[in-house]
Amino acid sequence: MLANTLKRENTYMEKRRIHISSKRQVTIPAKYYEAMGLSKELNCIYSNDMLILTPVRNTDTAFAEEILSDLIEQGYSGQKLLSEFKRISRQIRPAVEKLIEEADALAKAASLNYIDRTDEIFGKNDETLKTED
DSSP: EEEEEEEEEEEEEEEEEOOOTTTBBOOOOOHHHHHHHHSSSEEEETTTEEEEEEEOOOOOTTTHHHHHHHHHHHTTHHHHHHHHHHHHHHHHHHHHHHHHHHHHHHHHHHHSSSSOOOOHHHHHSSSSOOOOO
8 A cells, every 4th residue: 555645735635545346346544534524425526537535414404493493483302303303304305306396397388388478568670770870
């Protein structure tokens, strides 16, 4: 295993050569795994002949404050609050996806049936406007 440490301005980078198994698997060194706070998944980005591995961050926290506020107002607390919060949070993504599908369907239908009413409102503009010299 080859390891190089590069220090540039306020950037720290360490390079290490790692083995690829016959099943195309790699083992992330424990030092990196722990430093990045990894768990079971990574985002793998391929760009400019490089693989970039980044931690998967749970970004599905949309409406979290509103949900918690409503649940507390409803009298939930402790473990029941946590359980109900998880249950409702799992419903957000499917609900938003459904809204997007419905909006896409409406937009598609509107575009198929779209009639430009500009001429009806302003009259036809068959003649070009002539400017006086």
